[in-house]
Amino acid sequence: MTTLMADWASQGGAVEQGTVAALRERYGLDQPIYIQYYKWIAGIVTAGDFGLSFEYGRPVAELIWGRLGYSFLLAVLTLCFAWAVAIPIGILSAVRQYSIGDYVTTFLAFVFLALPNFVLALAVMYVVSTYFGKSVGGLFSPEYADAPWSFGRLWDLITHIWLPVVVIGTGSLAALLRIMRANLLDELRKPYVTTARAKGLSELKLLIRYPVRIALNPLISAIGWILPAAVSAEILVSVVMSLPTTGPLLLRALLSQDMYLAGSLILLVSVLTIIGTLISDILLALADPRIRLQ
Amino acid sequence: MTTHSNIDTAVETVTRGEDLTTAGQWQLFWLRFKKHRLAVISLVVIISLYVVAALAEFIAPFDPNSTNARFTYASPQGFHLFHDGSFAPNVSRLSMTLNKESLRREFTADPDNPVFLGFFVPAKPYMLLGVIPMETKLFGIKDPKIGDSLYLFGADRLGRDILSRVLYGAQISLSIGLVGVVVSLVLGVAIGGISGFFGGWVDVLIQRFIELLRSIPTIPLWMGLATAIPVSWPPLQTYFCITLIVSLLGWTSLAREVRGKFLSLRNEDYVIAARLDGMSEIGIIFHHLVPSFISHIIATLTLAIPTMILSETALSFLGIGLQPPIISWGTLLQEAQNIRAVAQAPWLLFTPAAAIVIAVLSLNFLGDGLRDAADPYGATT
Numbered sequence: 001m002t003t004l005m006a007d008w009a010s011q012g013g014a015v016e017q018g019t020v021a022a023l024r025e026r027y028g029l030d031q032p033i034y035i036q037y038y039k040w041i042a043g044i045v046t047a048g049d050f051g052l053s054f055e056y057g058r059p060v061a062e063l064i065w066g067r068l069g070y071s072f073l074l075a076v077l078t079l080c081f082a083w084a085v086a087i088p089i090g091i092l093s094a095v096r097q098y099s100i101g102d103y104v105t106t107f108l109a110f111v112f113l114a115l116p117n118f119v120l121a122l123a124v125m126y127v128v129s130t131y132f133g134k135s136v137g138g139l140f141s142p143e144y145a146d147a148p149w150s151f152g153r154l155w156d157l158i159t160h161i162w163l164p165v166v167v168i169g170t171g172s173l174a175a176l177l178r179i180m181r182a183n184l185l186d187e188l189r190k191p192y193v194t195t196a197r198a199k200g201l202s203e204l205k206l207l208i209r210y211p212v213r214i215a216l217n218p219l220i221s222a223i224g225w226i227l228p229a230a231v232s233a234e235i236l237v238s239v240v241m242s243l244p245t246t247g248p249l250l251l252r253a254l255l256s257q258d259m260y261l262a263g264s265l266i267l268l269v270s271v272l273t274i275i276g277t278l279i280s281d282i283l284l285a286l287a288d289p290r291i292r293l294q
Numbered sequence: 295m296t297t298h299s300n301i302d303t304a305v306e307t308v309t310r311g312e313d314l315t316t317a318g319q320w321q322l323f324w325l326r327f328k329k330h331r332l333a334v335i336s337l338v339v340i341i342s343l344y345v346v347a348a349l350a351e352f353i354a355p356f357d358p359n360s361t362n363a364r365f366t367y368a369s370p371q372g373f374h375l376f377h378d379g380s381f382a383p384n385v386s387r388l389s390m391t392l393n394k395e396s397l398r399r400e401f402t403a404d405p406d407n408p409v410f411l412g413f414f415v416p417a418k419p420y421m422l423l424g425v426i427p428m429e430t431k432l433f434g435i436k437d438p439k440i441g442d443s444l445y446l447f448g449a450d451r452l453g454r455d456i457l458s459r460v461l462y463g464a465q466i467s468l469s470i471g472l473v474g475v476v477v478s479l480v481l482g483v484a485i486g487g488i489s490g491f492f493g494g495w496v497d498v499l500i501q502r503f504i505e506l507l508r509s510i511p512t513i514p515l516w517m518g519l520a521t522a523i524p525v526s527w528p529p530l531q532t533y534f535c536i537t538l539i540v541s542l543l544g545w546t547s548l549a550r551e552v553r554g555k556f557l558s559l560r561n562e563d564y565v566i567a568a569r570l571d572g573m574s575e576i577g578i579i580f581h582h583l584v585p586s587f588i589s590h591i592i593a594t595l596t597l598a599i600p601t602m603i604l605s606e607t608a609l610s611f612l613g614i615g616l617q618p619p620i621i622s623w624g625t626l627l628q629e630a631q632n633i634r635a636v637a638q639a640p641w642l643l644f645t646p647a648a649a650i651v652i653a654v655l656s657l658n659f660l661g662d663g664l665r666d667a668a669d670p671y672g673a674t675t
Contacts, residue, residue: 114654116604118611119627119647126636126643225508232513236608240631250514251612254521262521266514274509 040260044267051260053253060264064246068268070139071245074238075230075276077165079223082173082230087219090180091212097185106181109174117233121167121240128163139164139243164241168233172226176219183218187211217288223280228273323589326667333663336656343653347464351420354458355434355444358621362443362453364390367639369401370448377408383433384408388443398638409444412436448641450629456645459621463646466533466622468653470606471599474541478598481541482548483591487579489549490556497553504546512543516605520614529620536615540605544598551594555587589668597661600654607650623650 043049050060093102112120139160140153187193188211196206238247246265253262285292317325328334346353371385386403393400415434422428435442447456489500516539523535559565559582568578603623609615610624611631618625623646630636630643 110655110658111651114600114651114658115647116607116611116650118608119643119650122630122633122636122643123647125633126640129633130637228509228511231511235511235513235517236612239612250517251614254517254614257521262518266518269514270510273511277509 040263044264050264053258053261056258056261060261063249063261064265064268067244067246067249068272070243071231071234071238071247071269072272074161074164074168074234074243074245075227077161078169078172078230078234079226081165081169082176082226083219085169086173086176086180087216090177091184091207093177094181094184094188095207102181105177109177112170112174115170116236117168117171118236118240120170121164121237124163124167125241164234164237164243167241168230168237171233172230175229176222176226179218179222180215183215184211187215217284220280220284220287223283224277227276227280231269231273319585319589323667327663330663330666332659333666336659336663339652339656340660343464343656344468346461347468348423350458350461350465351422352428353432354455354461355431355446356455356458357418358454358459358462360454362449365401365443365445365449365453366399366451368443368445368449368453369403369639370641371409371443371445372403373446374408377410382408383411385411385444385446388445409442410436411444447645448639450639450642451635456626456641459626460623460645460649463621463623463626464649464653466616466620467603467606467624467650470533470537470540470622471602471657473537474544474602475595475599477538477541478544478548479591479595481545483552485545486549486552487556490553491560491575491579493557500549501553504549507543508546512605513608516540516542516609517612517614520609525617529617532616533620536606536609537602540602540609544602548591548594548598551590552587555590556583559583559586589664593661593665593668596657596664600657600661603650603654603657 040051043051050064052058053060053063056063089105093099093105096102139157141156141160190211193206193211196210197203201209234245235247235250237243238245239251242248246269250262250265252258253265365388368388368390371388373383373385375381375383377384385408387407387409388401389404391400391402392398411433412435413433414430415436416429417431417434419427419429435444445455445457447460449455450459485500489497519539519542520536523532527535565578565582568582573581606615606622607624607627610622611627613628616622616625618628626646627643630639630646636643
């Protein structure tokens with residue numbers, strides 16, 4: 001902490017004594033760590049004051065809200081993407097168990113689980129820039145980066161955002177696919193499926209109406225751990241692809257020991273993730289009457 | 295109907311001459327594991343990876359830190375087993391030209407002018423495994439002359455051999471997983487055991503704590519913890535801290551597994567019988583409970599190693615884990631951090647990445663196989 005102040009003072013050159021004293025007073029910087037922590041948390045809870053970023057010399061709250069928005073936009077889109085792809089492929093590979101398609105998807109799922117996201121990001125960027133000659137990275141083209149919102153900018157965002165979404169989503173996608181396949185296989189062997197088939201229900205209708213619905217439930221509760229994983233992956237990938245999200249900001253803040261900025265980012269990311277998990281629990285209760293009864 | 299088929303299988307088993315009824319727990323485990331072909335292959339791959347890592351000094355053709363200014367960013371040299379129809383392992387000689395436009399060195403391989411390789415070539419004296427003095431390497435350039443080079447997987451910006459660096463990196467990256475798993479094992483079994491054995495409010499408290507830990511996104515948390523390590527610390531200490539950090543969350547899944555097993559086994563007949571016989575609680579735990587779920591622990595541990603390897607890689611890649619004088623797969627990937635470096639020398643990215651994928655993939659397959667084999671309700675024959 002003191003080294004930080006010294007650093008700041010030496011880099012900034014003339015830092016007014018009054019400013020330093022005021023800061024010390026406000027955040028209790030000369031007091032023990034638990035009092036500092038208490039002051040910081042109390043400031044957040046009572047006044048929404050996340051402290052001051054020492055590196056940028058601006059309040060933390062100003063710096064992070066926009067980036068946090070993009071982070072969660074990415075995380076949510078990633079979830080949707082992983083779900084949208086994992087469910088149909090999972091169903092297919094369960095229904096056609098031990099077919100070539102099943103083996104290929106299972107193998108690919110394992111490879112994607114083993115591949116770190118940031119390596120995949122770099123590999124994709126390498127392929128795109130070498131073979132398609134396009135620059136990748138960022139969420140906007142330079143001309144739209146600081147422009148106000150418009151349809152053009154939205155379209156620009158859409159053309160850029162799919163790449164990080166796919167890169168972040170592959171790991172979660174592979175995990176979801178495995179779960180979906182295993183659950184559906186369990187359900188397909190149950191007597192009620194045979195009964196429905198004996199009653200003459202068409203195969204597709206039967207599949208969609210009963211076993212798939214039940215096999216989806218564990219997928220809803222999987223949000224609880226997919227979301228933290230997506231947030232983690234998003235941070236790594238956005239450092240590599242230089243996206244305007246929390247990732248690069250957090251890394252910078254940590255490297256320059258910008259205490260309040262880093263602390264606030266980790267706190268907010270965790271809180272939002274826990275809220276997401278809570279929502280997934282509520283969704284599960286809505287979707288599955290058995291949970292409600294308990 | 296069911297009894298009938300049971301008798302059928304029993305008869306079948308007896309006629310096949312396999313006496314499964316008297317087979318011990320580990321025998322059954324091994325029989326089931328052997329059926330999982332992919333897991334057996336993975337086991338072989340894993341063992342060879344660890345052997346290669348242990349013998350990296352012998353196998354790697356160069357010192358991973360020796361630089362060569364002539365061959366910065368040298369591309370991988372083509373490898374051939376034969377020359378003019380006879381067995382003579384060789385690599386194509388590299389000739390360097392300076393691209394006047396981009397001011398970059400460009401290397402072209404010339405297969406007609408090979409550099410011959412030899413086995414057990416003499417090298418600077420070194421200590422294998424830290425104890426055996428050695429003066430030969432597994433392979434290297436036969437009669438090295440100036441201008442000869444051997445870069446099977448290319449060179450980095452200082453002309454260091456990527457292959458040697460990846461081999462040395464395996465020592466750190468693979469061992470972090472092992473050490474981390476031991477830490478997780480101790481924590482997981484102790485805490486999970488307490489939670490499952492005592493139950494009640496202790497159990498509730500521990501389980502909520504585990505849920506709290508698991509709901510926090512890992513990378514930001516690790517990043518925060520990793521930057522708290524002072525930069526001035528010696529490499530060994532940093533290494534140990536990173537191991538602690540990556541195993542900080544690994545124990546939670548193990549603790550849950552152990553707790554679940556304790557809960558379900560606590561009231562089994564044989565445990566009650568042992569208790570009635572006057573066996574102490576500690577005795578019951580170590581004689582009856584632990585052996586019954588040790589195979590599960592092994593499977594869970596195997597599945598935890600890849601997560602730790604990936605975490606170390608991610609942290610070191612960001613520059614907040616292990617730092618460059620240490621060679622690990624993560625610090626190697628740090629060299630490939632920006633797209634320009636990758637565009638100029640893709641092998642900087644793809645060689646360590648391939649090593650990571652092979653290691654993690656085989657550990658995952660192995661863990662899956664072990665888990666299936668440990669499942670008492672899985673098919674035995």
